[in-house]
Amino acid sequence: MHFGGLVDSRVVIKPNLPIDVLGVVRAQDRLAVLHGLDALGTAADPDFDHISALAAAVMQAPIALVTLLDVERQWYKSSVGLDETEAATDTSFCAHAIAAGDKPMVVTDATADPRFSASPLVTGQHHVRFYAGAAIVVAGARIGTLCVLDRKPRASPPAAKLEQLTALAGLAASLFALKDATRNGASIAAALAREEKRRGIALDAASLASWAWDIHTDMIECDVRLSELFGLPRSNRLRARDILAAIDPRDVYQ
Template sequence: MQSSTTSIHEEERLKALKSLDILDSQPEKEYDELTELAAYICDAPIALISLIDKDRQWFKSKIGFDACETEREISFCTHAINQTNEIYEIEDASSHDLFKDNPFVIEKGVKFYAGTPLIHHNGHALGTICVIDYKPKSLTDKQKLALKNLANQVVKLFELRFKNENLREAQRNLKEKNTQLKNFAGVVSHDMKMPLANIIVTIDILKRKYNKVLDEAGFDYLNNLKQSAFKMSDYISNILTHYESDEITEKQSKENIDVHELLEDVIELLDVNDNCDINLPADNIQLKCNKTAIEQILLNLLGNSLKYNDKEKIIVDIDVSEDEHYYYFSVKDNGIGIPKEKQKDIFKLFSTVAEKDRRGQKGNGIGLSTVRKLINNLGGTIDVESEKGVYTKISFSIEKCS
């Protein structure tokens, strides 16, 4: 009767096996395809991907075999893992001194076994890919080579699975941190907006109550303080919108929209003076999309066209078209333009290009980042074309709703 064999590096081998986090995992098609191929190539009724744990052998994949695991001390594979990169072959186990009394031989009628070790990148054998038959036989050299090649593919699958699991864990952690950040942004915006509103109201009260006492410098201080409070409030609102953009695209329903009506509604929300011409698309197409998200995108892009414009007469041209799968939008203005070397950065969070807008205010670099996030969530892309001092054209697409 055989006795269980262990390597002098058994502790390190088991550590390598545990690090893969694959024991007792669910069946996976990729491994089953390799065992099927091993059985076919070696003309054997049974093929296994076996992993050798401390006291058991567990099968990641099995063809022609019912059990999910067996005791290690009666396994053929526990011997095979000591044959580094070599096929461990038993042509007739019933006449083999080590296996003739094995329960699989006596009770199941196993005669033939051939297995090749699955070698971890640190050199330890994790288990085997093996084939079993109920009649004595031997593998040809080509079959042995094929079994070794299959073993290499199994190990590559182990490594790929490990990397994918690590990536999924990193994504889960990132999603959790992002959720925490969203919640934090929501709490901060709520807790800060009310005090800021109180500051703004208090400044107006001070200006009215002490208008006969304050000199010009005093009024300037209060006006600067009020402007700073408005800027902080706007900054908080933009941060909150950025982190709520996923919810906007996921939860808002799709609507049938008249593009001219949509643009007219957006323009009404902007501070448009007589010195500005906003030209709507020549064709008034009908959209079916997330109205809230599109409004947010256009409001930001048109707002930028007005704010970052140094011309006496502001001109903005809007174009909308479609094909079978996408809607295409463009917003072109005759504003300050964007230097070529800065164009690749304008959609990054907190990235700003212009020192100040038309009113002398500095942007916070949140709006265009939010726009890109919304567009990406809608299955589209965004691009910029610009010449400094001449024009800027922002073009984007959104995927049509099915």
């Protein structure tokens, strides 16, 4: 009940997803991996578009999607044959697909399946009838699916076709992991660059030099400040013997 902007706390909204599927979707370890990828709601990516297009071709389907499932929304990281970029998780095929385990989930006629007959994809303008989806698994978590859809009922695809769909889902998973590692690597590199800049400023302020000595080669890797301190030609590589020769013997034994 709704009165003047207040919601009656006694009203319980029953989720459309079965409890077992809901448990998979809301699993904290799965959501941690998903959110850690920082891919939800991001712009379209041609690398994932290639995978979607290949899945559509392999399965001879007019629609193919790379989906990411959050608690409330299902995001389309890539889509072929569909203009939308998201949908509600509680009416999605893909929520059931990630709960189905390692094998692809196939729905031959959605109008005859009570799980999906009321889905907007089925009752709306897209008239989806057929679905086949394989889970995208990153770090052991099913974060979404690579799926294909058709507007007419179809028989279940041959096992070889489903294996190809699963392989493409694995490729999508590897791509997500690679892009995440690259993003994290860039962040680390930027942090190191900032730290190096701060260190340089501190050394300049203190008129200090930094160096590392390889006793096996007698070479010292250093900043040019070290060569300047000993009155040597400006260089980032010095021989230890040259530095020792530049030191006043009286300073060595003090």
